[in-house]
Amino acid sequence: MVRTESYRSHNVVREDRPDGSIILTSGHELGEVADTTGDWLHRWAGEAPDRVFLAERSGPGWREESYSAVLEKVRAIAAALVGRGLNADTPILIMSGNGVDHGLLSLAAQYAGIPVVPVAEQYALIPGAHDRLRHVIDLVRPSLAYAVDAGEYAEAIALKELEGVEIVASRPGSSRATPFDDLLRGDAGIDVDAVHAGVGPDSVVKILMTSGSTSHPKGVPTTHRMMCVNQTQMADALPFLRERPPVIVDWLPWNHVFGGSHNFNMMLANGGSLYIDDGKPVKGRFERTLENLSMVTGTLAFNVPVGFSMLLGALRADDSLRRRFFADLDLVFYAGASLPQEVWEGFEQMAVEVKGSVPLMTSSWGLTETAPACLLQHEPTSRSGIVGVPLNGISVKLLPDEDMRCEVRVKGPNIMSGYIGDAGKAAGSFDEEGYFVTGDAMRFVDPERPEKGLRFDGRISEDFKLLTGTWVRAAALRLDLLSCLSPLAADLVITGHDRNEIGVLVFPDRQALADAGYAPEEAGGALTDPGLSAEIARRLAERARTATGSSTRVARALVMAEPASLGEGEMTAKGSLNARKVLTRRAALLDRLYDDDDPATIRIQGA
Incomplete structure (x- = not known):
């Protein structure tokens, strides 16, 4: 029920090498690329001088700049x-x-x-x-x-x-x-x-800081070429971007590559309009987002999964907003984590009810170092979690293990040449063929049909072994546990490196706890509440019955009293946990998690 003219079919060329590596490229040719972002600005100032490009709230209305x-x-x-x-x-x-x-x-x-x-x-x-x-x-x-x-x-x-x-x-x-x-x-x-x-194309015009989730933030020099190529790659895959000027109402921060390069430049490259949403998908600020959407709605919707989850609830409660939101919508695009399938299906159902068809619902994959998009799911799919196939001009190298979990490396004109002020780090970031070593892992949706795309499978560096030698895929397990403990857990850290069992340090959503009637007390940095402990134990025990083995079975949990600290480096600027920093800074709480006599430790029956 997606308009057939609104997307371009996947075309993937696969090369299986004698060393076991797999090379994926696009079978489509890269379109014409602008030299600089100034070329876009001159074009649209000439072709559509009065069209709104940038807008922000000003009093009861908008400050609009053509x-x-x-x-x-x-x-x-x-x-x-x-x-x-x-x-x-x-x-x-x-x-x-x-x-x-x-x-x-x-x-x-x-x-x-x-x-x-x-x-x-x-x-x-x-x-x-x-x-x-x-x-x-x-x-x-x-x-x-x-x-x-x-x-x-x-x-x-x-x-x-x-x-x-x-x-x-x-x-x-x-x-x-x-x-x-x-x-x-x-x-x-x-x-x-x-x-x-x-x-010119090689002029460095932006230095973006990485999230700092594993170390101090690194400076990524971003050139005109990187940004201009990436917009051509995406418009090649999504023809509707060129068919009519896109419009977005967007809060995603410009210090991050998603909001500041991907979304901002998509509007500029295609003559679109960017209405800056000064709300945010958090309590106390989401109401402002709804107010902004009541005034302007877009043709594209970008957000993180929690934002779409909150928006889905608001749309269900407001018939007028629901009809406005879907009226001209071409794309629902999530990033940052996998969109819960029930949220995905909620948007699909709502779109069909309002307009009789579903916008392209999709995600992508890339990094600050790649400007950012390298993979994009640009044909319809029915499932969340798929990040797609290589964009035009991108070469993807996959290094599979015995379980066909693949380390992913990339090469292309939208990828940085090195980090600012750290030549040693940059040199170690590329392999002997010039592929950028991303540290991420992927799996094929269907190993026999590469055109079905890839799905993200965590960070290689986040994986660890139990004392038994069993590998734990921490990133994938974290997403599963967040779903299991929703909405009680705002985030969590998987533990178990060089231990016998998997544990979890839970950062609770305090408002969700209050809404559920829990009133936990602090005990030396941990929270204790008999009812909350019983509920967490019940959910994890139920999950343990379907776990595939010790690599996914959680045996214990501890609820944190102190939120993750940005100042101490436990949280990145974009809201992601730095698991390594959390485990180092809270080493005493980690020890308590594995102490069966500690009253704050939640043991899971059957694990």
């Missing part, structure tokens, strides 16, 4: 930046979240060949996370820094690492910050056309 207005402001800001002496060697640190001024500054820097370094706003707003901000500043040495509100970001602006760095703020107040409006005045002494002519 393509022609954006181009004019981008050129002025670019001149102002170059007039200050900024160039390819003087990055701009962006400490604030998504916003029109953030977008204008970023595009102006790209236009002039000046790298921008957007970081998670939590790094600046949470004093405990300032060490991460300092790490980024030390790594990139910015010559200018931007914050939307100098008062709100005052503590970060005052860091000694930013002494001597010009601070620009949209709302400078009485601080030392330069008003953003000053940049809009440009610099008459700068030949902007000549500056832009010196920018």
